[in-house]
Amino acid sequence: MKKPEGSSSVDSPRRRFLARGLRYGLGLAALWATGLSHSDWVGPTGETEKDKEWQGPFDWSVSNAPKAVVVVTGSNRAACCEAGLAALGGIKQFISPKDRVFIKVNAAFASPPALGATSHPELVEAVVRSCLKAGASQVVVSDNPINDPASCFRLTGIADAVRRSGGTLWIPESRRFQAVTLPDGRYLNQWPSWTAPFLTADKVINLAPVKHHHRAGASMICKNWYGLLGGPRNLFHQNVHDVIAELAALFRPTLVILDGITAMMTNGPTGGSLADLKETRTLIVSPDPVAADALGAQILNIDPHKLPYLRQAERFGAGSLDLKNMVVHRVHV
Numbered sequence: 001m002k003k004p005e006g007s008s009s010v011d012s013p014r015r016r017f018l019a020r021g022l023r024y025g026l027g028l029a030a031l032w033a034t035g036l037s038h039s040d041w042v043g044p045t046g047e048t049e050k051d052k053e054w055q056g057p058f059d060w061s062v063s064n065a066p067k068a069v070v071v072v073t074g075s076n077r078a079a080c081c082e083a084g085l086a087a088l089g090g091i092k093q094f095i096s097p098k099d100r101v102f103i104k105v106n107a108a109f110a111s112p113p114a115l116g117a118t119s120h121p122e123l124v125e126a127v128v129r130s131c132l133k134a135g136a137s138q139v140v141v142s143d144n145p146i147n148d149p150a151s152c153f154r155l156t157g158i159a160d161a162v163r164r165s166g167g168t169l170w171i172p173e174s175r176r177f178q179a180v181t182l183p184d185g186r187y188l189n190q191w192p193s194w195t196a197p198f199l200t201a202d203k204v205i206n207l208a209p210v211k212h213h214h215r216a217g218a219s220m221i222c223k224n225w226y227g228l229l230g231g232p233r234n235l236f237h238q239n240v241h242d243v244i245a246e247l248a249a250l251f252r253p254t255l256v257i258l259d260g261i262t263a264m265m266t267n268g269p270t271g272g273s274l275a276d277l278k279e280t281r282t283l284i285v286s287p288d289p290v291a292a293d294a295l296g297a298q299i300l301n302i303d304p305h306k307l308p309y310l311r312q313a314e315r316f317g318a319g320s321l322d323l324k325n326m327v328v329h330r331v332h333v
Contacts, residue, residue: 052178053178053180053181054179054181054195055182056181056183056188056251057182057249060201060203060204060252061287062094065255066093066327067287068087068328069284069285069288069328070286071283071284071329071330072084072331073331073332075279078122078123079333080261080333081126082130083331083333087329088287091131094134094254094287095130095136096134096135097135098136098137099134100201100203101139102198102201102203103124103127103142103205104197104204104206104228105118105207106118106208106224107143107145107149107152107158108147108269109146109147109156109269110154111152111156111270111272113156113157115274115276115277116262116271116277117264117269118152120157120209121160123259123283124141124158124161125162125164127207127257128166129166131205132166132167139165139166140200140201141162141167141168142171142172143172143194143228149172170196177193178193178195179191179193180193180250182249185249187243188247191231192229193229194228198228198251204254206224206225208220208221208224208256209259209264210263210296210299210300211264211268211271212265212266214268215237217306218293218297218307219269220296221256221258221293222244222293222318223244225247225251226247228251240309241308242309242312244309245308245313245315245318246316248309248313248316249317249318253289255287256285256286256288256289257284258283258292261279261282262277262278263278265300288319290310290314290319290320290321291319291321292319293310294310295328
């Protein structure tokens with residue numbers, strides 16, 4: 001049958017768009033599958049240093065930190081970060097000259113940044129540069145990923161971001177996992193953890209993306225500490241809310257930066273499709289991890305009071321779920 005006149009000029013661009021989309025999707029799937037094939041669902045046990053045990057809580061908060069949270073609206077992560085820090089008094093409010101800084105990123109999966117499953121390299125680069133500009137003597141970036149660590153840091157773009165910004169990437173070493181304990185904790189008792197980066201730090205920044213999580217409801221700042229655990233951490237899945245709350249009690253960061261510029265609304269925490277994402281154009285900066293997560297939950301259309309781990313974290317004294325008691329700055333970039 002003869003094609004109607006003009007049909008090729010209308011369909012060709014559409015076909016090319018679909019073909020490019022298909023190739024892009026297949027490429028993302030291949031990258032994701034590569035990472036999954038190198039997954040380590042049971043982390044290092046720290047057996048070589050099992051005689052060493054560290055008791056928390058590990059507190060890197062600063063005494064003069066404002067009781068405030070900043071919600072920045074925009075799409076440029078570096079600009080949003082700078083505006084958020086400025087609203088809190090500037091990075092020098094938190095980082096002093098010669099500080100050794102540890103930035104706990106989310107590099108759990110060997111996934112490209114476009115899928116939103118990990119900390120975005122543009123934000124990592126901006127935060128490292130800010131700390132160095134404030135006079136930090138060293139800025140270490142690390143995580144204990146589920147997939148092969150080297151692949152995760154490379155495919156997420158975090159390794160290149162750290163190199164460009166002058167920071168130091170620290171890939172986990174099995175021999176440097178040690179047991180940590182939260183006094184009176186039920187689950188975090190002599191649990192092997194990636195201790196090396198935070199035991200040597202003067203200040204700690206938690207930098208996490210906003211994601212749906214099929215077990216916990218949401219993966220944000222408090223959940224991001226999970227990545228420091230070694231051992232069979234998958235055993236915690238049945239008590240995930242209790243464990244996240246204990247982690248929030250164990251680690252008291254200097255500053256948290258929650259990236260909701262693009263949020264993973266469904267199929268978290270791994271996602272795997274651009275269809276799981278939504279441009280929500282929000283970055284949250286605060287010294288208070290619970291307050292930051294409370295605002296992050298709203299991005300996911302979740303009532304923060306219905307996230308059990310946030311209620312428990314507040315009871316542990318890890319932060320405030322009641323935003324009425326905090327100053328909330330709203331900035332547009």
